[in-house]
Amino acid sequence: MKWTVTVASAAIALATFGADAAPRSKSTIENSPDVLRPQQLRKPSARAEIAAATSALAVTAAAAPSDAEVGDAASFGHNVVYLGLAQTLPISITGDCTGSDSTVETCIVSSPPPLVTNFSVADATTVTLPAKASKSLVCFGFTPFLSVSWANNTGATQIARFSASADIRIENPVLDDPTLIDPNTGLPFGGSISLSLSTWRNTHSIANGDFEDESSQQTRSCIAGIISKRQLVEGYGLTDALANQFFKKPITLHFGTHGAVSMSDFTSYFYGIRLYGDQ
Numbered sequence: 001m002k003w004t005v006t007v008a009s010a011a012i013a014l015a016t017f018g019a020d021a022a023p024r025s026k027s028t029i030e031n032s033p034d035v036l037r038p039q040q041l042r043k044p045s046a047r048a049e050i051a052a053a054t055s056a057l058a059v060t061a062a063a064a065p066s067d068a069e070v071g072d073a074a075s076f077g078h079n080v081v082y083l084g085l086a087q088t089l090p091i092s093i094t095g096d097c098t099g100s101d102s103t104v105e106t107c108i109v110s111s112p113p114p115l116v117t118n119f120s121v122a123d124a125t126t127v128t129l130p131a132k133a134s135k136s137l138v139c140f141g142f143t144p145f146l147s148v149s150w151a152n153n154t155g156a157t158q159i160a161r162f163s164a165s166a167d168i169r170i171e172n173p174v175l176d177d178p179t180l181i182d183p184n185t186g187l188p189f190g191g192s193i194s195l196s197l198s199t200w201r202n203t204h205s206i207a208n209g210d211f212e213d214e215s216s217q218q219t220r221s222c223i224a225g226i227i228s229k230r231q232l233v234e235g236y237g238l239t240d241a242l243a244n245q246f247f248k249k250p251i252t253l254h255f256g257t258h259g260a261v262s263m264s265d266f267t268s269y270f271y272g273i274r275l276y277g278d279q
Contacts, residue, residue, distance in 0.1 A: 031184075032195045033231040034223050040234060067230060074136035074229040078278035083133055086255050087272040088124040090145075093117055094266045105268075113263050114158045120258040122167065127275065129251040134277025136229040136247060139222035142166065144199040144271040150212040151265045160206040164259030164269050165196040170227055171252040174238075174245050183237050193227065193236065196258070199271065206263055226253070226275075 067073045092100065092107045100107035106124075110117045129138070150160045174180075175189035182189050200216055224231060232243040253275075261267045 030196075030198045032197055033193075033227050033235055034195075034197060034225060036224055037235070072137070072224065072228065072230055075278045078135060081134065081277050081279045083129055083138065083275040083277050084127050085272065085274045086125045086127050086253070088121070088255060088257060088270045090268050090270040091119055091121060091257065092266070092268050093119060093261055093264065110261070110264065110267075113152070113154050116161060116260050116262040118258070118260045120167075120256070122256040123254050124256050126255070127253045129253070129275075131250050132248055133251065134247055135279050137225040137277055138170075138227050138251065138253070139225045139276050139278075141219060141221055141274040141276075142197060142199075142271065143217060143219040143273075144269065146200055146214075146216045146267075146269050148202075148214050148261065148267045149265045150206055150210070150214070150263055152206045152208050152210050152263055155208055157205055157207050158263050159203065160212075160263035161203050162259070162261045162264070162267065163201040164199050164257060166199060166271055166273070167194070167196050167256040167258055168226060169194045169254040169256075171254070172246055173249045174242055180238065180242075183235075189236075195226070197226075222276075227251075 065073055065076055070076050090105045092105045093110050094107065095110055097107035097109050106121055108117065108119050144164065144166070146162070146164070148162055152158050152160070169192050171192045173191075175193065176191045178188045180189050181187065182193070197220070199220070200218060202214070206212065227246075229240075229243045229247065232238045232246055233240060238246070255273065257269070257271065259269065
């Protein structure tokens with residue numbers, strides 16, 4: 001069950017986890033266009049093996065490669081074009097937000113330990129790309145910045161947690177068509193696609209009286225991209241023609257974040273993202 005309370009631009013939800021709750025032991029595959037589904041991972045064809053053994057001249061003269069050969073045939077051989085950048089304001093999670101300046105941070109009052117504070121900030125920043133800014137994909141370099149001070153003064157061992165993801169909503173006029181159905185929701189796209197990029201997760205036990213400081217900056221680079229022609233066709237069910245039209249229209253990207261923390265005196269989190277595409 002989830003209780004939500006709105007504070008400034010942040011939504012706070014509270015949940016309780018027992019001190020003896022076991023952390024999840026199984027990893028999950030991120031559900032975003034950047035990570036290919038297992039069914040999309042195809043073995044190289046015999047044609048690819050032959051092409052790898054030929055001369056550079058022969059490769060140049062050969063027909064365009066397929067997705068099975070190079071993973072993303074739509075962008076093969078294209079030049080990289082930089083498309084801009086975005087950076088969110090820091091989210092500060094602490095026991096007292098008195099004196100906080102909303103122009104420099106989003107401050108959230110944390111729940112009493114051992115309760116978990118779930119945070120969610122939408123539309124922290126926006127980037128609008130003009131029509132034809134990229135030919136077949138929007139890619140990224142993504143760096144989250146985290147600082148967390150764990151502390152346990154509850155009188156018993158507890159589970160300390162932190163997790164956060166970047167939330168991205170992609171708006172495009174092609175997605176306004178009510179006959180286009182998002183296979184992930186079974187509903188019309190309504191003009192946009194929403195996705196999350198995983199960043200950092202930590203779950204560990206903390207003994208009574210213990211105090212720990214941790215900081216992390218771990219850059220994540222693009223795999224399949226925030227969105228690409230291939231993923232529009234294979235992941236979202238658009239036709240090849242509509243996928244081409246998608247990149248001929250303006251694209252607006254709204255950036256936010258969501259996550260959770262517990263057993264922390266103070267947590268600060270924000271991220272920066274550099275966008276690039278192909279031409």
